[in-house]
């Protein structure tokens with residue numbers, strides 16, 4: 001009897017040891033996995049992003065770049081126009097610089113979401129914008145943007161669309177939208193919004209928005225002031241028309257959440273050193 005009891009006890013003890021060891025191994029594996037998960041940059045990134053997504057931001061540092069023509073300078077171009085022309089190879093050099101320095105181009109229409117924390121702001125944001133709906137932007141700039149997989153905002157004034165070789169067509173604008181770019185309003189006739197009468201303003205601000213939305217089937221929430229000029233009355237009218245973001249022209253890349261209708265943007269030139277100055281980086 002005594003011997004059987006001893007054997008039974010031994011078996012029981014052995015069984016308990018096996019169970020204990022099994023539990024310890026399991027616990028160790030779980031702990032190991034947890035440590036791996038937390039130290040894995042992808043998982044950690046997701047955890048941090050999920051937290052950051054709920055944090056509103058007051059100031060966002062991001063250069064807003066303004067382009068007009070992307071093309072080679074031609075003899076027929078007036079000297080004054082040179083300021084509005086960036087050569088294709090210089091444009092490529094600028095985009096390469098952004099890529100090499102870890103910048104992430106974003107769409108201006110998403111800016112309110114980056115402020116509210118609804119969208120997570122990448123570390124080095126930059127906004128590429130193109131004014132006036134010029135044909136060279138579709139023919140020259142868009143294929144280069146596509147190669148870099150960079151999205152951009154195209155601010156067009158609606159009057160010359162489909163009516164001039166110098167400006168884009170509706171089909172071209174639709175192609176840009178389908179490729180992930182955004183189209184914003186730049187008025188209908190490209191007038192000075194700070195100088196025209198109160199009676200003329202709605203056709204520029206509301207009329208152009210309606211035309212773009214009807215033709216392109218998108219919601220237009222961004223605008224760029226023609227000539228970069230605006231008054232408090234103009235910014236109020238822009239907000240009342242349903243825009244969420246409005247860009248002017250000026251030096252500055254720190255944008256406050258209460259300045260969505262007076263955003264500064266830099267005129268980009270052919271000078272690479274000036275470009276590097278604007279965006280910063282290395």
Ligand SMILES: [Zn+2]
Pocket residue numbers: 131132186190226227
């Ligand atoms: Zn313009």
